[in-house]
Amino acid sequence: MFLLRIACLFGRHFPNRTDVRWVGVETVAPCRACGRQLRREGKGKWRAWTRVDA
Numbered sequence: 001m002f003l004l005r006i007a008c009l010f011g012r013h014f015p016n017r018t019d020v021r022w023v024g025v026e027t028v029a030p031c032r033a034c035g036r037q038l039r040r041e042g043k044g045k046w047r048a049w050t051r052v053d054a
C-alpha cells in the first residue's frame with residue numbers, strides 16, 4: 001500500500017506478524033508494505049536488513 005511504503009522510506013516498517021520466524025537469535029519478518037526482510041531490534045522496533053541490492 002502506497003502510504004505504508006512512504007512510511008517505509010522513513011524507516012517505519014510493518015512486520016507481517018503472521019510470518020514471523022526466528023533465525024538463530026534474530027526475530028525476522030517480511031514488511032507488509034515493502035516486502036523487505038525486517039529484523040527486530042527491540043520491543044516494537046523493526047529495522048530492514050541492509051542489503052547491497054536494496
Ligand SMILES: [Zn+2]
Nearest residue numbers: 008013031034
Ligand atoms: Zn517496509
